[in-house]
Amino acid sequence: MGTNATVAKPPKAAKFRGEVFINNDRCKGCGFCIEFCPPKVLVTSEKYNRHGYHPPALANETGCTGCDLCGLYCPDFAIYGIRVPIEGAVAQRA
């Protein structure tokens, strides 16, 4: 997921999946992560955190690439992404 659909390349088996971690109570609701997530998989959640801000939530379970741009942008150290190797994927590569 998340690779650009550039023309005519055979689809490569994904070697990684992305996973995003959100520390709700640290969030101050600035929206940086939501705005600058390249595949736009984050949304503002309805819920409030303990300080009254709306933290982000993952809207698309499989869309996160683990690029960690949210982690670079978040001024409150409340979110980050990682890339988790998909087992067997490396060996599968043709």
Next chain:
Amino acid sequence: MGMTTAVNPVEPLLRSERMPHLWCPGCGIGTTVNCFARALERSKLPLDKVAVVSGIGCTGRVAGYINLDSFHTTHGRAIPFATGLKLANPDLTVAVYSGDGDLISIGGNHFIHAARRNVDIKVICVNNFIYGMTGGQVAPTTPLGAVATTAPYGSFERPFNLPFLAESSGAVYVARWTAYHVQHIAHSMTEALRKKGFSFIEILAPCPTLYQRRNKLGDGLDTMRYYKERSVIKNGASTRDLDLDFQGEITVGKFVDVERPTLQETMDRLYRQRLEDRYFGWRQP
């Protein structure tokens, strides 16, 4: 998903027990700290050999949140403190992390002379165009016409062009980015951490509470969008051409990356010449 154990890459660098920090929602300072954490990791420097020195201000609080040897000094004096720290501990990498007011207003004299002498320190200046912590007074960086507490009808002073000031004073590494350019900041910080000599990185950052509110510029995200839309990357541009106008185009990039002997090296070389084997230089106690 519970299966993975992971930590935020910035977490080991933070004094986590002090979170949440005091910075306002949408303030850009924290964003730069993420970049600094990535840069430290990439630089592969042993963390017990890195020190951070801040002055006073919202940006100055970085020293208090970073889990390294860090020093929150008096207003304007981060650079002289860092100079002493570096000269007495030549194996330390010393980063000064402070605001535009602290470094360039009250600390302006130290800034130009440390650059002139090529003191081997890395200066990270978070420029939010204002004195944030004290309530939004005009700084030497406030754009012409921008409103501040002390300029209710707009600032009528010409602001400094910081990269030009740094280069003409003698800095060997000069870059400017905005808080939008997170990858570039991390890259420049990595280069500066590895560079020998006076290195300067200016980072424009949103201050929604004091700079933007008075100027009706919306919230932090509005400023991040402005940076995205109006920044132009011109690596190697002449620093003369980097003036900033109120809400105008922003030239960003790496402008200077040259070699010049540091203060320590010049002193050692000269003294060795003059004093020969009577000169021992400074040794770590």
